[in-house]
Amino acid sequence: MSDALLKIENLTRYFDVSKPWLNRMLEREEKQFLTAVADVSFEIKRGETFALVGESGSGKSTIAKMVVGLIGASEGTITFDGHNMTGTAGAEMRDLRRRFQMIFQDPFASLNPRWRVGDIIAEPIHTFGLLKGAQVTNRVGELLDTVGLSAKDAEKFPHEFSGGQRQRIAIARALSSKPEFIVCDEPTSALDVSVQAQILNLMKDLQDEMGLTYLFISHDLSVVRHMANRIGVLYLGSLVEVADGKKLFSEPQHPYTRMLLDAVPDLALSGRRRKPVEGEIPNPINPPSGCAFHPRCPLVMPRCKVDPPHRVETPTGYAACFALEKQPA
Amino acid sequence: MTDALLSVRNLRVEFPTRRGVLTAIDDVSFDIMPGEVLGVVGESGAGKSLTGAAIIGLLEPPGRIAGGEILLKGQRIDNLGAEAMRRIRGKRIGMVFQDPLTSLNPLYTVAQQLIETIRTHADISEAEARKRAVALLDRVGIPAAKRRIDDYPHHFSGGMRQRVVIALALCAEPELVIADEPTTALDVSVQSQIIDLIKEICAERGAAVMLITHDMGVIAETADRVAVLYSGRMAEIGPVTQVITAPEHPYTVGLMGSIPTLTQDHARLVAIPGAMPRLNAIPQGCPFNPRCEHAFDRCFAERPEPLRRGDRRRVACWLYDEVSTVEQEKANV
Numbered sequence: 325m326s327d328a329l330l331k332i333e334n335l336t337r338y339f340d341v342s343k344p345w346l347n348r349m350l351e352r353e354e355k356q357f358l359t360a361v362a363d364v365s366f367e368i369k370r371g372e373t374f375a376l377v378g379e380s381g382s383g384k385s386t387i388a389k390m391v392v393g394l395i396g397a398s399e400g401t402i403t404f405d406g407h408n409m410t411g412t413a414g415a416e417m418r419d420l421r422r423r424f425q426m427i428f429q430d431p432f433a434s435l436n437p438r439w440r441v442g443d444i445i446a447e448p449i450h451t452f453g454l455l456k457g458a459q460v461t462n463r464v465g466e467l468l469d470t471v472g473l474s475a476k477d478a479e480k481f482p483h484e485f486s487g488g489q490r491q492r493i494a495i496a497r498a499l500s501s502k503p504e505f506i507v508c509d510e511p512t513s514a515l516d517v518s519v520q521a522q523i524l525n526l527m528k529d530l531q532d533e534m535g536l537t538y539l540f541i542s543h544d545l546s547v548v549r550h551m552a553n554r555i556g557v558l559y560l561g562s563l564v565e566v567a568d569g570k571k572l573f574s575e576p577q578h579p580y581t582r583m584l585l586d587a588v589p590d591l592a593l594s595g596r597r598r599k600p601v602e603g604e605i606p607n608p609i610n611p612p613s614g615c616a617f618h619p620r621c622p623l624v625m626p627r628c629k630v631d632p633p634h635r636v637e638t639p640t641g642y643a644a645c646f647a648l649e650k651q652p653a
Numbered sequence: 654m655t656d657a658l659l660s661v662r663n664l665r666v667e668f669p670t671r672r673g674v675l676t677a678i679d680d681v682s683f684d685i686m687p688g689e690v691l692g693v694v695g696e697s698g699a700g701k702s703l704t705g706a707a708i709i710g711l712l713e714p715p716g717r718i719a720g721g722e723i724l725l726k727g728q729r730i731d732n733l734g735a736e737a738m739r740r741i742r743g744k745r746i747g748m749v750f751q752d753p754l755t756s757l758n759p760l761y762t763v764a765q766q767l768i769e770t771i772r773t774h775a776d777i778s779e780a781e782a783r784k785r786a787v788a789l790l791d792r793v794g795i796p797a798a799k800r801r802i803d804d805y806p807h808h809f810s811g812g813m814r815q816r817v818v819i820a821l822a823l824c825a826e827p828e829l830v831i832a833d834e835p836t837t838a839l840d841v842s843v844q845s846q847i848i849d850l851i852k853e854i855c856a857e858r859g860a861a862v863m864l865i866t867h868d869m870g871v872i873a874e875t876a877d878r879v880a881v882l883y884s885g886r887m888a889e890i891g892p893v894t895q896v897i898t899a900p901e902h903p904y905t906v907g908l909m910g911s912i913p914t915l916t917q918d919h920a921r922l923v924a925i926p927g928a929m930p931r932l933n934a935i936p937q938g939c940p941f942n943p944r945c946e947h948a949f950d951r952c953f954a955e956r957p958e959p960l961r962r963g964d965r966r967r968v969a970c971w972l973y974d975e976v977s978t979v980e981q982e983k984a985n986v
Contacts (some may be wrong), residue, residue, distance in 0.1 A: 379840035486928045516696035516867065521911030521924035528921070543841065546870075550913035550922065573915055587845040588915060589870030601842045604812055 328367040329505055329537050330391065335400035337361040337386055341609060358609050360386040362561040363400070370504075373531065373538040375548040377584075378558030381605055384541045387558075388509045391539060392426045393417075404505070422452045425498035429510035431490035435482040441468075441493055442478030448501040467496040471526060488519035495526065499534075507539045512547060524551060545588050549573055554641070557581050560608055560616040567641035578643040579621045615646070623647040657684035658726060658861050659708065659829055665720035666700070666707050666885075668932075675932040677703050677716070678885040682959070685829065690855070690862045692876030692893065694869060694908075696929055700885035701865045705831045707731070708863075709746050710738040725829070744774045747822030747860075749851075751834035753814035756821075757806040763790070763817050764802040767824060774825035789820040793850060812843035816850065823854060830855060833865045848875055869912055873897055878965070881905050884929055884940035887959060891966030901968045903945045939971070947972055 342348060342355040361383040368374040376384050389395045391402060393409065402409045407420055425448070428434040435444055445464045449455050455463055465475030471492040482490055491511060498506055511527070512520040524547065530536060542548050548555055555572045557565045557580065565578040576582045587601050603620040606612055612619050618628040625646060633644045666678040678700045685691045695701045706712050708723055710733070723731040730741060742748070750756040758766060767786035768779060775782075783802075790798035793816040806814055815835060822830055832851060836844040852875055855862050864876055872879050873893060880890040881902065889902040900906045910923030927944045930936060939957050942948045951971045959967040960974060 379842060488928055516929075517869070518696065518908060518911045518925040519928060521913075521922035522926070524913070525921050525924055545841070546913040546915050549915060550919065570918070584842060585915070587842045589845065589848070589868065589874045601846055604810055604843060605840070 329370045330368040331403040335364045338398045364563045372553040375540040375552035375555045382558040383561040422501045424505040425503040426507045471496045505537045565643040571640040577638040658687045659685040660724040663721035667719040690876045692872035692879040693865045695882035699882040744825045747827035747830040749832040749835045793820045829861045831863045889968045
C-alpha cells in the first residue's frame with residue numbers, strides 16, 4: 325500500500341441543479357441534486373497509468389477535476405503521496421500542487437491565444453518560483469525540444485500551430501514544473517488518428533524517461549487499452565469494475581464492461597455478430613434504485629433493483645455486481 | 654459503370670479567397686452502386702464533408718464546384734437550379750448530419766417536422782402523413798412512437814434524436830442516403846445501435862449509403878467499399894476487406910498502423926510524422942510527399958493518377974506505377 329501515489333476513498337460529488345428559490349416555492353418543488361460521482365475508491369501506484377473509461381455523463385472528468393483540485397469533493401478523501409488533499413491549504417498545498425499537473429482535452433481552448441508559447445510554458449516555472457532569468461528560457465527551450473518542437477517556437481503564438489502541436493505545447497507546460505503525476509483528460513479526443521498516435525507515443529516515451537504517473541481519462545477503449553496498466557470502468561458515477569489493462573478486454577467481468585466491449589466497432593473484420601445494446605444511460609438526476617445498471621443488464625436479479633452492489637474480488641481485479649458475487653469462487 | 658446510382662467525375666471544389674483560390678477537393682472520382690455502402694474516411698480537412706455537401710448542392714458560398722460532374726442515375730445534378738436541386742434533396746438523396754441537435758428545429762415538434770417533410774415529397778393528407786410518420790419512428794426504434802411523436806427535439810436523448818434524424822432522412826424513401834459523421838457525437842454503446850439501424854434500414858429499402866466518418870472501425874463494420882481522402886485528393890479506393898487488411902497507399906498504411914486495436918498488442922503505434930498540409934500550402938506533386946517514407950523524385954514533381962489495382966481498386970501512388978504496367982504487359986501476353 326505504501327507505493328500508492330494517489331489514493332481515492334469514497335469520493336462523491338453532488339451538483340445542486342435545483343431551480344431558483346422563487347420557482348421552487350411557487351412550483352412546490354424540492355431541491356434537486358445530480359450525483360456526478362458516487363462513492364468511488366481506487367489507488368494509483370507510482371509509475372503506472374491508471375485509466376478511467378466511461379460514456380458521457382459517467383463522471384470521468386469530474387473525478388479528474390477533483391483530483392487536481394479544480395473543484396472540491398462533496399464527500400470522501402483524496403490522498404496524494406500520504407498528504408490528505410482535502411485538509412491541506414496554503415504553503416503546503418502549493419508545494420503539493422507543483423507535483424501534479426493536468427492536460428486538457430481541447431488544445432484550442434486550453435492555451436491562451438494572446439500569450440506567446442514561451443510564456444505559456446514558463447508560467448508554472450514562474451508561479452512556483454523554480455528558476456530565474458535566462459535559466460527559464462533555457463528550460464523552455466529544453467521542454468519544447470522534449471515534446472518534439474523546436475526552441476524557436478517559443479516566440480510564436482498558439483494559432484500558428486496545428487492541433488497536435490498545440491497538444492505538445494500543453495504537454496510541455498504540464499512538464500515544466502517537474503511533476504510526478506499528470507492527469508490527462510481526453511488528451512487525444514480532439515485530434516486525428518495519425519496525430520493521436522504521435523501524442524500517445526510521446527506520452528509513453530515521457531513516462532519511461534521521467535517515471536511519470538498518469539491518470540488517463542478517455543472514452544476510447546482502444547486508446548485506453550494501448551496506454552493503461554490498470555483500468556477503471558465508470559457507469560453513472562460509480563466505479564463498476566477495475567481490472568488489469570489487457571485482462572479487462574480478454575476477461576471482462578461486469579455486464580456493463582461486456583456490453584461496452586461488444587459495442588466497439590471492430591477493425592479485425594471478424595464478422596462477429598454483435599449483441600444489440602439495450603437502452604441508454606438513464607438520467608443521473610433520477611438514477612435507478614439499487615444497481616444503476618439494472619434496467620439495461622441482461623443478468624438482472626430482484627436484488628439488483630433494491631440494494632447497491634458491493635465490491636467483490638474478481639480474477640482480474642474487482643467489480644461491483646451481485647451476479648459475480650453468486651458465482652462460487 | 655453505366656448502372657451506377659451516383660457517379661462523381663473529376664470533382665473539383667474551390668474557395669476563392671482574397672489571397673487566391675484554395676482548391677479543397679481536386680479531381681475526385683467515384684461511383685456508388687444501388688444498395689451499396691461506400692465509406693469515406695480521412696482526417697479533418699481532408700474534404701470528406703465537402704464532397705457530401707457538393708453532391709447535394711449544399712456548399713457554403715464562396716465554395717463552388719469548379720469542375721467535374723455529378724450524375725445521379727445518369728442525370729447531371731451539379732448544374733441544376735436551386736428549385737430543381739431542392740426537389741432532389743430529401744426526395745432522392747437523404748441526409749443525416751453529425752449533430753442531431755442542430756439538424757432538428759427546436760421550435761417544432763417531431764410530428765410537425767416529419768409530416769411537413771413527408772407532405773413536401775408526397776401528395777397525401779395530413780392524417781395519412783401522420784400515420785406514416787408514426788410507422789417510421791417505430792421502425793427506427795423509438796419506443797411509444799405514437800405518444801412521443803408530439804414531443805419536441807429537446808425531450809429526446811442524443812441517440813433518440815439521431816434516430817429521429819434518420820427517420821427524417823428516410824421519409825421520402827430516397828435512393829441514396831449521405832450520412833456525415835452520424836455517430837461522432839454519440840457514445841459507443843449508442844453508436845453501435847445507430848450504425849446497425851442505418852445498415853438495416855438501408856438494406857431493407859435498397860437505398861445506397863455514403864458514410865462519411867473518421868472512424869475506421871465504423872467503416873470496417875458497415876461499408877462495402879471505402880474511399881480514403883487526403884488533402885482533398887483520393888488516395889485509395891477499394892473493397893473494405895482489401896483496404897483494411899492490405900492497405901497499399903502509404904497514407905492508408907500509416908493510418909491503419911496508427912489506430913490502436915482491441916485485439917493486438919503494440920509497444921508503440923506507427924505514427925505518421927507531421928500533419929496534413931493546409932489548403933494554401935499543398936506541396937507540388939503528391940500531397941502526401943512530405944510525410945511519406947517511400948517518396949522519390951517523381952512524387953515531388955508529378956501528381957499521381959489513381960492507378961488501377963485489380964478489378965475494383967484504385968491507388969493514387971507512383972510506387973505502384975511500374976508494377977501495374979508490368980502486370981498489364983503480362984496480362985496482354
